[in-house]
Amino acid sequence: MMAPVVLPDPIMDLANRCIYLDHAATSWPKPKEVGREMLRALTDLTANAGRSGHRAALDSARLMFETRQLLADLLGIRGSENLVFVRGCTEGLNLVLKGWLKPGDRVLVSPLEHNAVMRPLERLKHERAVTVETLPADRFGRLDLEAARAFRKRQAKPPALLVVQHASNVNGVVQDIGGLKQIFADSPLLVDAAQTAGVLTIDVDGLGIDFLAASVHKGLLGPTGLGVVYLAPDRDVLPLIEGGTGSRSESIEQPEFRPDRYEAGTLNLHGIAGALGALRGWRERGLLGAEKRRLCQRLIEGLAAIPGVQVHSPPDGTALCVSFSVAGLGPEAVALWLEREFGVLCRPGLHCAPAAHAYLGTQPDGSVRLSPGWGNTPDEIGMAIDAVERIARG
């Protein structure tokens, strides 16, 4: 009898010999509970939450309710109906920008904003004559709150919206959300928490944050294809889409109540199940920020000591990812070398944040980003530093 053919598993083969430092793009590995809950949702009897009214549909709705509740608890939100499931952080940011801003509105942003903010704003500049100004910051892009205070005093009218990426996906700079909210107490604030949900403490109610968008697949260690956006109850935002919600079906008007107003169409039940698996373990794991910062600081110190390497992240122990350049080598060449020779997976280029790179002076090439996360060890960081040193030496 012929022996069974065993096909190679390229993903597992790669996993066994790589150092994954691309957590700012998405986390890997995921906690085992993520896969378990997603599999359960796929193989057990599940139905369309909020529709039909039978037990299976009700159980699916309970799964969503529990997930939403856990996310609200994690983000410091009391009324979980104000936390809306979306396709990802980008969709959440789009919902707020397009549903809140009106013709002629003025928006203030940090210099490190992602294209998830800058591209919708660019469209709104053309379609609604929205104007965008950049807040003052230090050389790493960290907002200068004293200068921001003076900036605010010079303005006769408060801006219609402030938009701030809580932590930069380029160089890991963390912004002082509470300090900014104090200065601009009379302006609504949209926080892009793509890099910080599950990583740093976020207290939406305590800080008086008006809007917050987050992804589930990064610091929260859940699956892709799911995000959340918080909309303060006193902020009336137009929905991005309309459609069936399972409620007030007799009306052709979109419901006014939350979360239904913003959740037209069938939600991503299997992604939400995965998020539930991840969230059930977060209290035991704790927030990831302290460990990420330790690993990033070690990277920054190690890389800064290599001749020919320029580090673009602040060396004060606060960064949540690390960007650097190697003299005479493009970021893509360094990244390819890191992967092919040393098994280090990272992200080169502009990181979907050309505005941030323009501010940091790293355009047009961008930089190499190393972003440690859950599961990385100090040994892996040491190996990554050694690899960059060998590359820089040529």
Added chain:
Amino acid sequence: MSRVADWFLVFDSIHHVLAAERMFRDRGLWYDLVPTPRDIRSDCGMVVEFRSVDLDAVRHLIPDLSPQPTGMYRATSEGNVPVRFSADYPPEAE
């Protein structure tokens, strides 16, 4: 099908229903979640069904519900009829 309860709390959204479910469960009150009766609302949502013996406890629970219910109904031989549900509502007056 025979029913063991004859009162309903009505909410806008399934999320609101499930928030109420948690409160009923936490306070040890009997409840069921059933499709919204047609004469209450032509809807594909659900309502919280509870027993008349728990009416007083539910009346005290209602101010703590968030989001709030949009209606309370009692099943009668003439169909489901709306009743007031504020904290000062006297059930014997209905």
